[in-house]
Amino acid sequence: MIAYAIHTKWKFIVEFEDEETGAIEGTLGEAADRDECELLVEDEMEYQRLRGNIRVTAEAVELCEQCEGEGSIPVEDGIVSICDACGGRIGILSTFKRGRGAEMISTQFHLRPAS
Numbered sequence: 001m002i003a004y005a006i007h008t009k010w011k012f013i014v015e016f017e018d019e020e021t022g023a024i025e026g027t028l029g030e031a032a033d034r035d036e037c038e039l040l041v042e043d044e045m046e047y048q049r050l051r052g053n054i055r056v057t058a059e060a061v062e063l064c065e066q067c068e069g070e071g072s073i074p075v076e077d078g079i080v081s082i083c084d085a086c087g088g089r090i091g092i093l094s095t096f097k098r099g100r101g102a103e104m105i106s107t108q109f110h111l112r113p114a115s
């Protein structure tokens with residue numbers, strides 16, 4: 001069996017809703033690995049919460065470092081080459097989400113001390 005290690009990077013978006021205007025905005029970022037990405041996402045979400053944005057959610061995706069999920073890389077005009085870093089694999093390798101929603105509310109509900 002051949003271990004096939006793909007060099008990857010993470011891209012993330014933190015979306016937040018402005019309490020006053022209702023406008024949804026986002027922050028984009030990039031990280032070298034999942035641990036770093038989770039830290040950056042948590043920091044950004046915390047920052048937006050402190051600014052008073054009512055809804056903050058985040059989504060991160062892991063992509064091939066070389067082709068960013070395209071499966072191929074442009075060589076010259078109109079010519080693309082199969083990405084040799086991932087063998088031409090197209091799309092997202094893995095993903096995670098963070099957010100304040102129904103999940104968090106139900107968690108808080110379960111954590112309420114019994115009286």
Ligand SMILES: [Zn+2]
Nearest residue numbers: 064067083086
């Ligand atoms: Zn690739």
